[in-house]
Structure formats: structure tokens, C-alpha cells
Amino acid sequence: MSSLFKGVRPYGEDPVDIRVEGEVITEIGTGLEPGEARVYERDGLVALPGFVDLHTHLREPGREDAETIESGSAAAALGGYTAVFAMANTDPVADNDLVVEHVHRRGQAVGLVDVQPIGAVTVGLRGERLAELGAMARSSAGVRVFSDDGHCVADPLVMRRALEYTKGLGAVIAQHAEEPRLTAGAQAHEGANAARLGLAGWPAAAEEVILARDCLLAGQLGARLHACHVTTEGGADVLRWAKARGVEVSGEVTPHHLLLTDERLAGYDPVNKVNPPLREGSDVRALREALAEGVLDCVATDHAPHAVQDKDCEWSGARPGMLGLQTALSVVVETMVRTGLLDWRGVARVMSERPAEIGGLAGHGRPIAVGEPANLVLLDESAEWTVRASELASIAHNSPYDGMRLPGTVVTTVLRGAVTADEGKLA
Template identity: 60%
Template sequence: MSKILIRGAKVLGGEQQDVLIDGTTIAQVGAGLPAEGAEVVEADGKVLLPGLVDLHTHLREPGREDSETVLTGTRAAASGGYTAVFAMANTFPVADTAGVVEQVWRLGKEHGYCDVQPIGAVTVGLEGRKLAELGAMHESAAGVTVFSDDGKCVDDAVIMRRALEYVKAFGGVVAQHAQEPRLTEGAQMNEGIVSAELGLGGWPAVAEESIIARDVLLAEHVGSRVHICHLSTAGSVEIVRWAKSRGIDVTAEVTPHHLLLTDELVRTYNPVYKVNPPLRTERDVFALREALADGTIDIVATDHAPHPHEDKDCEWAAAAMGMVGLETALSVVQETMVDTGLLDWAGVAERMSLAPARIGRATGHGRPVSAGEPANLTLVDTEYRGSVDPAGFASRSRNTPYEGRELPGRVTHTWLRGKATLVDGKLT
């Protein structure tokens, strides 16, 4: 059917309303809308949000299809309530040319579970020595506006300045992985009491904070946009807060796992907790939550980082860094931000849909749930609580830190331009 009536949904967590989808567009929002000629979805008080947007996803294709593909990654995204994801450039080959970003973009178009916007590399091969084809990637069919060497830091200040100057011409943004490499050689976890007790190489907070401080000053000097990936320390929060108070055009993201988990979990030596940047202290976690609530941190981004079983089922030192996150992100945000009273559902929509769409210029996404807008929507059963079972994930990888953990909330339906990609918790 071309018409769908979502009946009795709490739009952004507010009063129950009906939402009528006609084709690819929201036709009406209101109480008691007629159901004639429409497929009816009984929302029964579930929360209706604009489709989620992830500014930081690793889809691994091309090159590491053993971890994830555009198909499996976008299926995982739809399962988690996402209608658009931004795919990081650290593929094989690296997405540092128009040809590679167009390949990823076209794969997203073919599979159709969510829109895929490639992120272009800042430097050739992520090597940090020479700017990649930023202009060509922007002018390609993929229309790249976000550039990042994520997984590696653009640590050369001159290269970073040149990148900021270049993207300014077309309103692009450089998304920085803030990690001073000389301060993190051999690092295995957060530097602190736990690393000292375990005898693991420490990853100091200053390695992140020093790069953020440098880059916000560069952005101010150039008059360009900089975005901070996976911010993880209380000190980083204060630097971003200071930069915003000066009017510097900086935005920042936090991952769900940095809102919930701490370095105390590393005592298990379970490599599922090995991630970049590392899990920090309880003090950092609370600072991140407060910063997300007050707007210092703009968005939640998953940093969905799938790895095959053999890359995680090994000793800690040899294990790959990263966690999958698309299918659990909204539940973790409900646990840490909504159920604690720090955010309401309208605030979640802002930080997981509207703001990331603005930062990444995701056309048609991150729009209000109102008549005339694209029907990119997510329906969430917020009363649900259940144990996380990675065996049921749509992602090709299972490296979740939440296995067996009880989390609230479950995405029941996702619509991409009026087409259901998830119905009653099952992919179409």
C-alpha cells in the first residue's frame, strides 16, 4: 500500500497522535486521522522519532567484507532505527578518491536499507602526509562533505590547517580523530589507576585533549568547521565548551559506550572492551553525559566498528580495537540519558537525528515529524527491557560489549521514505 497510518504514537515522546504516510512523505499528523485506504500500524503509545542518523559508521566495504559489508551494515542500521549513516574512509582501498567514495555510495543505493553517505579521507592512504582529492570527492556523485582519517589522527598541524582551508570553500567539515600518536605509542587502555594495577600501557587523556585544543584554534584561525570524533574525557568537554564560548565553529560527538562503560571493565581482560579511544573513568562518563545534556557535545555517534571473531577472540594485546553499536545505540542512550532524566525524547531526536543530519548535510534526514516532510521515521517501544543477544544481530560481526546485559527500549519499525525496512522488529 502507498498509505500507512501510524496510530496512537507518542511523537517525540509527547501526546499520542496519528501519523499518515502517503508515498514517500508525511501527509498528516493529528488525532483521529481516517484509516481508509491505508495500512494501519498500531503504535499503542510507542515513541515515534525522526529516522536516526549516524555520523560515524564503519561499513568495512571495500576490503574487509569478512567484518561487514554495506548490505549487512545497513541492515544493522535499519534494525537500530537508522535511516542514514556516514561511512568512514578507512577501507581497503582507502576512500581517498572519487572512485572509491562513489563505489560505497552506489552500494548503499543498491541495497536500500538506509542511505549511505561516504566520508572521504583527509590524506592519501590515511598516511597524514598529503591531502587527498577533497574537491574531487565533493564534486563526485557521492557529494562528500565530511572528511576524516578516523582510525588515525591528522597530527601534522600544517596538513590539518590546509584541510580546514580547503573544505571551507564548499562548506565541508573535517572530523578529527583526536589522538597524539607520540603520546599513545604502545597504549592499550586508559592511563590511570587500573592501567597501573594491570600493567597495561596507558593512554593518557592529554593525548586527546591536546589535539582538540590545537584544532579548535586552527578552526578559529581559518574560519572553518571542525568536528571532534568520539570525545571521551572530561578535559575534552571543557576545551570544547571553551571553544564554543568563543564562537568557534566546532561540533563534537560521543559514543554510546563512552556514556555507559568504564575502564574498570578492562580488569576482565576481555578484548570486547578494547576500543579507540579507550574506555575512561566514571568521572569522565558523568562529564560526557552532562555535556551531551547541555549541548556542549552535539550528537551521539556509534563508531560502529565490526571485527571478525578471530580479531577479538585472542589475547588483549593482539586484539583489534572497536565495538559494534548500531543495533544497541538507542537502548544505551535511553538507559544513560532518558531514564536518568538528563534528556527527553525530543532531546534524543535532536542529538541522534536532527543535529547529525545538519553537521553532515544529510538531505532529507533529520527533519521534524510533520506534514510535508520525508517519511524517514523510527518507532520505539520504550517500555521494553531485554537481554542483548548478538546472535540475533543483522551485523556480520558480534563484538558487542553488551552481550547478556539487560537494556531498555526496542526499535519495532523503521521507515525510509515511507518504505518499511523494519516491521515488528524484523527486517523486511
């Protein structure tokens, strides 16, 4: 298999041609002759390493009415992703080698993106007893990230033991930071909007106290910690403090927490209900600055599809979560590129390089250079599109961006030399 991508701009810089043979980039230059290669005329498109999502819910096994590995992989490829990390809160829970190997094999069979399973930290996500971390790490899936996402590992002794164990495995704990005693019954960010709407408040401190506790534990143990979906200015401050002390901690922010605020809750539309909740404008500004600074390491979608009956209901009964895979790039362009906070090398860092590094995913997040794996995304920075939730590849339609006009479109996605998506369609 040989392909030639003409006139692309690596990291938004000068246009070149990129030749791919097999799974590898073999030549970069100008005026390259096609030979027997299939030619893709992509003049002016920005070329970046394929995106990597550290936080995706694919729902399979157990909730195939909301998403499957196949439909989620399609959404990922169309969104410019070449690899996703699938969260463990499936049914059955991915807390043993059998389930993570099943997810891994299904991802390989679909073949649109590399699906890397995340293993649960505790059995059944109950926060009481460690899951089979060693067995999952040694399995054919090679699990290197463990998380009870959707639930916090609230017991400090259990969390300490998990950090100790994963340190020996060369793995990382990805913590959903939420002190459950502070969020019991909570429905929205604790603030003026929640008070006006009569919704029980979710305090920022519920996130921040767990982040502070776990940074202290990780620092004392010399273990690795990753903070899932950081949402508050104080949470970013905790990570800044911990990194300054040498703690090996990383953090992610979701696209929706970079763009949306709790003002969207005024109509009680459950599409805006998410865990952790949408915060205030001051938090959004602080998160953008922390991402640009490198305090927050990466953008992770927290792609959370839900079946119609779980969202099309009253606010209190709705499941939290939003789609994110096909809109992530556009939100990053809107919030970080057009504001001047990130250039295209910065986008590559937060959407490809750092998530691949944090997750220990070889072959992804690599530079665009001769001899490197051909995992690429080609995007049109000047294009705009109107999001139509019903037209997205996911089975579910719970996108908060439905009807919104966003900048930047993914044109072509390349996984190990094979085009997986091209001009808005699966290849």
C-alpha cells in the first residue's frame, strides 16, 4: 500500500508532500512524483499526528443500545482519532483480563482506530477491593491505565494501595475526582445558576479535595496519577502546585469544559447534564489558560453516549454525559487556536503526543517525520460546519453542540498508512 498526500502543511507550516508506504512515512518533500502511489490532493490542509483520546466510553459490552465499539470507532476516525482508550464502566465491568481482552479484540476486528482498554481499579467499580490489575496488565490487551471513572476511588487506603500496585506495573491510575459525601444529590455546579434553577449544588471543593489528597499520596509513593476531566480553577491550581513539587501527575480537560458554562442549564435540557458538571465562566477561562501553560496536559473527550430513554426525560432522572469524538477538534480550534492560546504544534501536543505518552501507547503521538508510523490527521482550519447530532456516527445523539456552527473540519484520517476516513465518510 502506497499513498502520496500532496501539499499538506505539517503543524501548519510550509506545504510538502508526504509519501506513505506500508505503515510508515517514507518520504517528505516538495514535488514528489507519485509513481504507483495513490495520490490524495490535499493542498493547504494542516497535517498533525493522529489524535489520541484518553477518555472514551464505548459502552460495549452491555449497553450496545447507546454505542458499540464499531460505532464509537467510526465516530473516532471521523473525528481525526487513530487511538482511543475505552473506559471500564461497561456491563460487565472491565475489571478482569477476560473483559479487557474482549474489548481489545473487538477494536482490532473493527480496525478503524486502535482501541486500548482501560481496566477498573476496583472490583465492580465499588471502591472496596482492588481488581485484577496485574492480570489485566499482563493480558494481551496490555492495560496501562486503570480507572473507576464514573465513580471516585474515595477510600484513601484503597487509593494508596492502587497507586503502590500500579507503580510496580509501570501503569497509571486515572482518578475521577469527586468526594461523594459532598455531591450526594447534586445536580449542577454549586453557584448562582443552580440556586436560581432550584438544583442541588455540586461544589468545586468536591473535586479539589480529592485531587489534593491523591497528589499527596502519589508524591509520597513516587507513583503516577492522572486527573480525569478537571473542571475548576482550583483543580488546575492543585495540579500546578503538585507539579511544582515534582509529583508525577498529569491532567486532562474535556472540550465541553473548555467551551460551555452552567448558563446552558437555564432550559433544564438534560443534554447539558454531565459529570462533573458544567462550571462558571471563570473556571472555563482558567482551564484554557492551564491547558496552554501545560498544567493540564491534554484534551480528552469523555465521549459518553446514552440511549434516548436515558436522556429524553426529566433533568433529575437523566444520565450525565455528552458526545465528543467528532466535535473535539472544532471545539479546540474555537477555544484554543482562534484565541491564540495554542498553535498547531500545541494542538498536536494536547490531542496526540501527551495522551499517547500518558497512556503508554507506542506508535501514536509520534512526530511527522520519515521513518515514523503513518498515523495522521489532515484538517481544514478555515472550514466551518453545522453540527447535526442525528448525522453523527454514534448510535446516540446526545450532543450539546447540535445546531451549533463550529470551525475546523477533519478531512482525512490515516491509521498505520491506511485511510480510515476521508471527506466526512469512512473509507
